[in-house]
Amino acid sequence: MSGQDVAVVVDPGVPEEVAWTFKANAQLLSRIKAGWRPRPEPDPAPGSPFGAVALVGAPLMLALAIVFIVAGSIKLAFLSFSVVVCLFLAKVLSPRSQPDDERTDEHEIFEQARWYDGRYHLPEDFDPEALALMMRTQRAVNSVLGSHVNAEGLLDDVRNAVMLPQQEWEIARLLAKLSALRAEHNQLIARGVAPEVAQAVQPLERALANSEAAVVARVEALERYAGHVADAERAYHARGQIEELRARLPRYEELVAESGADGFAVPEISRLADDADQLEETLRRSVGEAHEAFRYLDG
Known part of the structure; x- marks a missing residue:
């Protein structure tokens, strides 16, 4: 696993256009965070x-x-x-021949990064343990939002579009804070702790462990929801395939009748309707379970 497996996480309150710009320019944001500055733009005074x-x-x-x-x-x-x-x-x-409003992308991203500082997180904001949790979070969110059952409105697609990015951001914010505190704590411990201080350190370590456990619980709730959605997705695709086969059934029956092969007809063909009904029930049940998981996640 590497930082490349985790996308930039942006506060849902940031304008969508800016959020997409940040997600598409992770490397530039990393350079900005490391202290990089773009070259000064030309003086907007009149031409030379x-x-x-x-x-x-x-x-x-x-x-x-x-x-x-x-x-x-x-x-x-x-x-x-x-x-x-x-x-x-x-x-x-002439250096003034370029219109004043033709600003470079780097300058715009740099200014946006400063303006929205603290409202986005990069992969390097997370330590290895947090990075793994962040990857699980994004995988679960993306699988739900990219599913056909969500696009077809079988789930609460509107709430998904609002709440899942908010869940992703909250998890990222907590993991970034946890990573920073954990790094500071590890640096302190690495310098050596006097016996008198060791007892005072234990509650801090428990606080870190309990906080991580709480975030893990959030991630697991997301994964359970994504699992139910995946079940509904499989039933959705299977139902579509069965319906396609049912539409072709008359042609098969006609062929069997014309060829005089009625006695050799496979009985399973006639059960396609039953299979479709069962898949419909499976789909409804899977969607219902996804809704239950969503309510737990929302609660």
Whole structure:
């Protein structure tokens, strides 16, 4: 397992566009967190003197070149055209030729990262134990939100879309805090603890262990919910396949009748309707169990 297995976790209160930007730029966010800063943007003042000269001088030199051509002075006309080209390049290469609103992605992400500091977590915010729990959390959330039964509205898709990201964020926030405290505690212990302090350390260690157990319980509740959804998903797909087979059944019956193979017809074919009914019941039961798990998760 590595940090690449865990996506950036963003507070659901952050605008969706910003959240997607953060999730797509984990490496840049890591660099920003490590102290990286983008180069200063160009001064938004008006264009440079070279750009201004080029803007005014180029049309004048072009007009002068036309005059020289009419007068038959090809050398002077060529010289004028050369000056026009140089002025054009001066304008294009001027540092102010770029509109002020053409900001680089790095500058925008840097400013967004500062503005929403504390409202997103990166894989490096979690120690190995927390990282494993975070991966389990995201796997459970993604499996539910990506399921067909959720997309078809067989689950409470609206509440899923709201509550599951909130659960993911809360778990990430707690795991990041737990990781930070655990790292500080381990550093303290690594320096050696006097016998007089050892007894005082024990309640702190129990607090860390109890907090981790509480987060694990949240993750396991998510996984139970995702498990029920997976059962419903399997029943959903199986039902679809049975319905497809039922639609083809008349063609099979026609073939059997025309070939005179009635006596050799497989009895199981006629049980497709029963199978479909059983799968329908399984699907309803699985969805009901998922709803029960969801209420437990919500409670």
